[in-house]
Amino acid sequence: xxxxxRPKRAxxxxxxxxxxxxxxxxxxxxxxxxANIEIxxxxxxxxxxxxxxxxxxxxxxFEELANGVATA
Numbered sequence: 394x395x396x397x398x399r400p401k402r403a404x405x406x407x408x409x410x411x412x413x414x415x416x417x418x419x420x421x422x423x424x425x426x427x428a429n430i431e432i433x434x435x436x437x438x439x440x441x442x443x444x445x446x447x448x449x450x451x452x453x454x455f456e457e458l459a460n461g462v463a464t465a
Contacts, residue, residue: 439462 408425415435424434441449449463 410418410421412421415437418435422435425433427433443454444452
């Protein structure tokens with residue numbers, strides 16, 4: 394067999410922070426303890442309360458479905 398191309402170590406993870414703006418998130422990311430070769434992606438996470446009523450109505454019951462709870 395040939396040499397394995399898999400890395401010896403792979404470390405990954407994520408942080409979730411609550412901020413008031415994208416700019417605040419970017420400023421926080423600039424202060425994160427990281428090496429120059431590491432990358433931070435800033436992504437917005439929406440909560441159900443962020444959506445209009447029609448989307449909330451369509452999503453009704455999804456949480457139970459995602460948790461494996463059947464509803465009739």
